[in-house]
Every structure is written in C-alpha cells, then in structure tokens.
Amino acid sequence: MQTSELMAPRPSRHHVGLAALAVACAAPCASTAVADTAVLRSVADVTLIQPNDGLQYALGAAYNIYCGRVGVNGGGTLRRAVVRFDLSAIPAGSTILSVSYKAYMSQTNSGANDCKLHRMLAPWGEGTSFAFGGGGTSPEVNDATWTYNFWPTSTWAVPGGVFVPTASATKSVNAVGFYTWATVPALVADVQAWLDTPAVNYGWVMVGNEATLETAKRFDARESSDITHHPTITVVYTLASATPGDLNGDGKINGVDMGILLAAWGGTGPADLNRDGIVDGADLGLLLSNWKP
Numbered sequence: 369m370q371t372s373e374l375m376a377p378r379p380s381r382h383h384v385g386l387a388a389l390a391v392a393c394a395a396p397c398a399s400t401a402v403a404d405t406a407v408l409r410s411v412a413d414v415t416l417i418q419p420n421d422g423l424q425y426a427l428g429a430a431y432n433i434y435c436g437r438v439g440v441n442g443g444g445t446l447r448r449a450v451v452r453f454d455l456s457a458i459p460a461g462s463t464i465l466s467v468s469y470k471a472y473m474s475q476t477n478s479g480a481n482d483c484k485l486h487r488m489l490a491p492w493g494e495g496t497s498f499a500f501g502g503g504g505t506s507p508e509v510n511d512a513t514w515t516y517n518f519w520p521t522s523t524w525a526v527p528g529g530v531f532v533p534t535a536s537a538t539k540s541v542n543a544v545g546f547y548t549w550a551t552v553p554a555l556v557a558d559v560q561a562w563l564d565t566p567a568v569n570y571g572w573v574m575v576g577n578e579a580t581l582e583t584a585k586r587f588d589a590r591e592s593s594d595i596t597h598h599p600t601i602t603v604v605y606t607l608a609s610a611t612p613g614d615l616n617g618d619g620k621i622n623g624v625d626m627g628i629l630l631a632a633w634g635g636t637g638p639a640d641l642n643r644d645g646i647v648d649g650a651d652l653g654l655l656l657s658n659w660k661p
Contacts, residue, residue, distance in 0.1 A: 403465060403606050410590045410599040412452045412494040412571070414512045416529055417504040418445040424519060425504030426511035428495035431591050432474065433599075434502040435483055436576030436584035446578050447502055448529060449587060450492060450512065451599050452571030455563050461608030463638050464560040466551035469572075472597035473541050475586035480542040481577040483585060484535035485549060487558050488570035490524065492517040502584060531573045541585055553636075559603060560643070612641045613655035622661040629655055 415433045417425040420443035427433070433449035458464075469485060495511030497504070507519040517524050524530055536554035541547050549555070562569035577583035588597035613621040615628040615638055632639035632647045641651040 416448040424513040426497040426507035439582040449574040462605040467555040469549040485572040486531040490530040
C-alpha cells in the first residue's frame with residue numbers, strides 16, 4: 369500500500385527560501401515511498417503474580433495472561449501481563465510509521481478499567497509452568513515470577529518487573545472481546561528502538577487497575593487454541609533507502625525529495641533521516657550531502 373500524503377503546517381519563513389528550490393516537486397508534494405505492513409503474534413507472554421504467602425507463582429505456558437487486582441479470595445494481590453514480539457521479519461534500518469496492539473479479553477469481573485502498556489526495561493523468561501486460572505502454580509526453570517525475571521537464578525531489580533513508569537498507550541477495557549491499542553508516538557518509538565537495538569527488546573507489561581479489588585482482566589495468551597486470539601501487533605514501516613534522502617524511492621535525491629522533507633518539517637516519519645525524532649536542518653543537510661539528481 370502507499371503511504372498517505374504527508375500533512376504538515378505551512379513552512380515558516382525560516383525555510384521558505386529552501387522550499388523555492390524544490391521546483392521539481394509538483395503539487396501535491398507527497399511521498400510515494402512504499403509502506404509495508406507486518407502483523408506479528410507474541411513470541412512470549414507470562415503473568416507476574418504478586419504472592420501473599422512468601423512463595424513464588426508462575427503461568428509461563430498457560431492459556432491466559434492477567435492484569436489488575438484480584439478479589440479477597442485471592443488475597444487482593446496484583447497481576448501483570450508481560451508480552452514480547454519478534455521483529456526480525458522487519459528489515460533492519462526500516463522506519464516505523466505506526467504500531468497498534470491487539471488482544472482478546474476473555475473474562476472480566478468488573479466494569480470498565482484502563483489497561484496500560486509500559487515498555488519493559490529488563491529481560492524475562494517464559495518457562496513451562498501451567499495452571500488454569502490466575503492463581504498460578506510453582507515456577508519452572510526460567511519462569512518469570514513477581515520476584516524473579518528468570519527463576520530461580522535472577523531477580524528483578526524491583527519486584528513486579530522493571531518498566532518505564534509512563535505508559536506508552538492506554539485502553540479502557542470492559543466487556544469480553546477484542547481490544548486494540550491504537551498507534552501513538554510512544555508505541556512507534558518503542559518498536560523503532562527495539563528494531564534498531566534488538567538486544568533491548570523486552571516487550572511491554574500490561575498494567576491494569578491496581579487500586580481496586582476485583583478489577584483483574586483475563587486475556588488470551590499465545591498458547592490459546594484460537595490463533596486469532598493471540599496478542600498481536602500490526603506494524604507499518606518503510607524500508608531504508610540505499611542512500612538516505614531518497615524519500616520517494618525513485619533512485620534519485622533531488623528537488624522532489626527536498627519538497628517531501630520540507631512538507632514534513634518539524635514532524636517525524638521517513639523524512640527524519642537521522643532518526644532523532646524531528647525533521648529539521650540536520651536531515652536537510654543529510655539530503656543535500658547525498659544529492660543525486
């Protein structure tokens with residue numbers, strides 16, 4: 369599919385003169401770079417179960433993952449679901465344009481509650497522990513638990529998992545069904561960072577309502593028999609051009625590409641050639657240094 373026309377505020381007087389140089393870019397000045405889409409299922413998903421008896425519990429190979437706070441029968445303890453995706457199907461050097469996360473909620477005890485995605489900051493394991501329900505069972509080797517990121521040899525720096533305090537995305541979930549966390553800049557930034565540096569791809573943790581009893585939500589895991597219920601992400605991206613600056617993929621770097629860059633000035637996307645989060649003079653400098661009419 370083709371990327372949509374780049375929409376941006378009118379260039380300021382600061383670079384109007386540069387825009388005049390892009391005479392080869394006929395209106396409308398839009399990128400024709402081809403965007404690809406990857407739909408990826410989770411490769412690991414576990415539930416971190418807060419204990420109330422000093423023991424450790426895990427759900428490494430269970431059919432479901434949980435987030436939120438359980439009721440008094442479960443000790444009023446917390447559940448956090450952790451998911452990870454393999455991005456190797458996306459070519460290195462690609463630019464991520466959008467990311468959405470989809471999960472199927474199969475059971476709920478309460479009304480609407482927010483479920484937030486936070487980027488994980490430490491690795492974790494998925495063992496073979498299995499149990500029905502959110503109470504968990506004794507961990508197996510390399511299982512992630514509330515205290516251990518790899519049981520029984522490595523512990524979290526902070527019990528309950530180490531993650532960015534600010535959520536990357538938030539979705540209110542209520543009745544049973546599919547939910548999609550729509551693309552936002554923070555999700556795009558997370559996946560771009562993982563693609564650029566695979567060693568820090570630790571996935572997200574799903575954090576529910578942890579202040580109120582009986583707010584736990586159950587989602588289907590990658591072990592679910594229904595493949596359509598597995599946690600998935602849909603990633604839209606453009607391939608890296610052989611030479612930075614060829615924004616329309618025609619093998620040239622000329623006024624057309626300059627016009628595309630100027631139309632995206634102050635924003636982000638493929639025209640952010642140095643990937644610093646903004647299209648600005650540094651990117652224009654890269655384009656001009658690679659000029660190939």
